[in-house]
Amino acid sequence: MDIDLDNMGAHDVDSEKVVSHIQNFADSCEKAYETFSITGIILPNTIENVVLIGMGGSGMANDMVASLLGETVSMPVESIHDYNIPKYVDAKTLVVLTSYSGDTAEPISAFEQAKAANAKMVVVTSGGKLQSLAKENENICLDIDYKSQPRFALPYMFMAVYCIFEKMKLVDKLDMANILIALKSCAAKCDLSVDKATNDAKILAMKLAGKIPVVWADEKMYSVGVRFKTDLNETAKNFAFCEQLPELNHNAIAGIVFPKNAVHILQLSSNFASTEIATRHLVSAEILKNNAISSDMIKFVGTKTRVEEMLLGCLFFDWVSYYVAILNQQDPSDIANVKYLKGKL
Numbered sequence: 001m002d003i004d005l006d007n008m009g010a011h012d013v014d015s016e017k018v019v020s021h022i023q024n025f026a027d028s029c030e031k032a033y034e035t036f037s038i039t040g041i042i043l044p045n046t047i048e049n050v051v052l053i054g055m056g057g058s059g060m061a062n063d064m065v066a067s068l069l070g071e072t073v074s075m076p077v078e079s080i081h082d083y084n085i086p087k088y089v090d091a092k093t094l095v096v097l098t099s100y101s102g103d104t105a106e107p108i109s110a111f112e113q114a115k116a117a118n119a120k121m122v123v124v125t126s127g128g129k130l131q132s133l134a135k136e137n138e139n140i141c142l143d144i145d146y147k148s149q150p151r152f153a154l155p156y157m158f159m160a161v162y163c164i165f166e167k168m169k170l171v172d173k174l175d176m177a178n179i180l181i182a183l184k185s186c187a188a189k190c191d192l193s194v195d196k197a198t199n200d201a202k203i204l205a206m207k208l209a210g211k212i213p214v215v216w217a218d219e220k221m222y223s224v225g226v227r228f229k230t231d232l233n234e235t236a237k238n239f240a241f242c243e244q245l246p247e248l249n250h251n252a253i254a255g256i257v258f259p260k261n262a263v264h265i266l267q268l269s270s271n272f273a274s275t276e277i278a279t280r281h282l283v284s285a286e287i288l289k290n291n292a293i294s295s296d297m298i299k300f301v302g303t304k305t306r307v308e309e310m311l312l313g314c315l316f317f318d319w320v321s322y323y324v325a326i327l328n329q330q331d332p333s334d335i336a337n338v339k340y341l342k343g344k345l
Contacts, residue, residue, distance in 0.1 A: 003326060003327050003329065004196075005196045005199075005202045005205070005206070005323055005326060005327070006195055006196050006202075008192050008326065011326055011329065013325070013326065013329055013330065013331045013332070014322075014325075014326075014331065014332050014333065015331050015333050015334070016331075016332075016333035018148070018149070018152060018235075018322075018332050018333045019192065019322060019332070021148050021152035022152070022187075022315070022318045022319060022322060023187060023191065025155060025183060025187065025314075025315045025318065026180055026183035026184045026187055026315075028146065028155035028156060029155040029158075029159065029176075029179065029180070029183060029311060030176060030180055032146075032155050032156040032158075032159035032160065033159045033163070033174060033176055035145075035159075036142060036159050036160045036162075036163035037159075037163050037166065037173075037174075039142060039163060039167075041122070041140060041142075041163070041164055041167040041168075042167075043094065043120060043122075043140075043164075043167075043168055044120065046091075046092055047075070047092060047093070047094045047120065047168075048075055048092040048093070049075050049076040049077070049078075049088065049089075049092070049093050049094075050066075050069065050073075050075065050076070050077045050078070050093070050094045050095075050096070051077075051078050051080060051085060051086060051089060051093060051094070051095045051096070051114075051119075052065065052066055052077075052078070052079045052080065052095075052096045052098070052161070053079075053080045053081075053082075053085070053095065053096070053097050053098070053106065053107050053110045054079075054081070054097065054098035054099060054104075054106075054107060054157075055081055055099070055104050055106050055107065056104075056150055056151070056230070057100065057149070057150030057151030057152070057153065057154060057157070057230070057234075058098045058099050058100045058104065058107075058124075058150050058153075058157055059079070059081050059098065060151070060154060060157070060158075060223065060226070060227045060230070061098060061124075061154060061157035061158040061160075061161045061162075062079045062096065062098055062161060063079045063222075063223035063226065063227075064158060064223045064224070064227075064310050065079075065158070065161045065162055065165065065171075066078070066079035066223075067219070067220065067222070067223050067306075068162075068171055068306060068307065069165060069170060069171065071306075072170055072171055072172075073170050080110075081106070082106060082110075083105070083106045083109040083110065084109070084110065084113065085110050085113045085114055085117065085119075089113070089114060089117045089119050090117055090118065090119065091117075091118040091119065091120075093114075093117070093119040093120065094119070094120045094121075094122070095110070095114040095119045095120065095121045095122075096121075096122045096123075096124065096161060096164060097110060097111055097114070097121065097122070097123050097124070097125075097130060098123075098124040098125070098157055098160075098161065099123075099124075099125050099128065099130050100125065100126055100144060100150035100153050100157065101125070101126065101127070101128050101150065102125040102126060102127045102128020102129055102130040102131045102132075103128035103129050103130070104130070105345065107130060108129055108130055108133070111123070111130060111133050111134075112133075115137060121134070121137075121139045121140070122139065122140045122141075122142065122164055123139055123140070123141045123142070124141075124142045124144065124157060124160045124161060125141065125142075125143070125144060126143065126144040126145070126146070126153075127143075131143070142160045142163075142164075144156045144157065144160065149234075149333065149335070151227075151230070151231060151234060151235075152318075154227070154314060155311075158311070162174070162307070172305075174305075174307060175304070175305065175308075178304055178305075178308060179305075179307065179308045179311060182302075182303065182308055182311075182312050183311060183312060183315055186312055186315050186316055186319075187315065189201075190202075190315075190316065190319040200316070201316060201319035201320045201322075201323055202323050204266075204296065204298075204320050205320050205323030205324045205326075205327060206323075206327065207264055207294070207296065208232075208238075208264055208320070208324050209324060209327040209328065211262065211263060211264040211294065212238075212239045212240065212241070212262055212263045212264070213228075213229075213232055213238065213239075213240045213241075213263070213264050213266060214240070214241045214242070214243065214263050214264070214265050214266070215228055215229055215240070215241070215242040215243070215265075215266045215268055216243055216244075216245055216248055216252075216265055216266065216267045216268065216284065217242060217243075217244060217245065217267075217268035218244070218245045218246075218268070218269060218270050218273045218277045218280075218281065219244060219245070219273075219277070220270035220272050220273055220306060220309075221268045221269070221270045221309070221310070221313060222242070222244045223310070224268065224310050224313040224314055224317070225242040225244075225266075225268045226242045227314055227317065228240070228242070228266075228268075228313075228314075228317035228320070228321065229241060229242040231317060231318060231321035232321050232324060234335055234338070235318075235321040235322060235324075235325050235332045236321050236322075236324035236325040236328050236330060236332070237325070237328060237330040237334075238324055238328060245277060245280055245281065245284070246276075246277065246280050248284075249280055249284065253284060253287060256287075256288065256291055256293050257291065261294070263293070263294070264294045264295065264296070265288055265293055265294070265295035265296075266295070266296055266298055267281055267284065267285060267295065267296070267297045267298065268298050268299075268313070269281045269297060269298065269299040270299075270306070270309060271299065271300065271301065271302075271303055271309060272306055272309070281297065285297055300312050300313060300316075
């Protein structure tokens with residue numbers, strides 16, 4: 001059956017109307033920043049390293065902030081998606097644990113280990129066991145007051161984690177005015193009512209339908225690329241992968257020959273990439289063209305900061321993933337396989 005993205009009512013498979021979270025992305029960012037930027041977070045100045053721990057949609061915010069911290073601090077920063085903390089964690093480590101539900105097994109396990117290591121801890125959650133542990137042990141707990149699946153709470157999770165380090169003066173204060181202008185413009189151009197002939201999110205989704213999307217992202221946009229990959233998995237029920245430049249130029253670039261016509265490469269290029277990385281993107285694009293590989297280069301031109309670029313990328317790809325779900329005739333809210341797996345653990 002051919003699906004017309006301009007006639008969404010005829011193919012409404014969105015049982016929980018999760019599109020409303022995408023439409024409200026900018027407002028959520030604004031409200032979350034207003035909430036967490038004035039939170040009284042006091043941490044000692046003895047911190048020598050940072051570990052961020054979270055899974056799935058809750059862990060994406062950690063990856064984004066860790067990438068930003070890599071440019072502003074001299075201390076080691078590590079974002080982990082696992083049960084265990086590194087052996088070096090001690091009283092001079094700040095451990096940030098994120099779990100939207102508060103009942104995710106991995107950060108709960110990491111909490112107990114970080115407590116035993118006498119680490120400084122900050123928890124970001126909407127409730128559950130992790131919230132209880134934080135309050136019982138008198139740790140800082142930033143409460144998320146937003147009802148959604150974890151991936152759609154990214155504006156709240158990101159702003160909460162970002163504001164921890166803003167309070168520590170390790171990242172810049174956000175220019176929310178410009179960020180909101182960019183996000184609202186994107187939302188207006190990608191919304192359901194915008195014709196598929198001029199809606200960039202619908203155009204890209206139609207290219208991806210029936211393909212395996214593979215994101216080739218440089219370091220500054222890699223966390224956004226991984227989030228897009230996971231959105232395609234969860235929202236659209238689509239195979240998708242993400243690889244990082246320049247590493248992919250040493251292996252993946254050789255593996256584009258087979259199978260034929262199976263993938264669509266999305267080169268995700270940052271405005272803030274180095275000259276060397278920008279050149280690698282261009283040469284990689286040339287190789288893809290010479291080998292007749294379906295591909296697009298995506299760059300959010302005009303963004304003034306990396307945070308603006310990251311959030312704009314997340315919002316745009318939320319729309320793309322949603323439209324791919326519609327084309328796949330999959331309920332964007334359904335995550336049956338994830339629930340099945342958790343029920344078996």
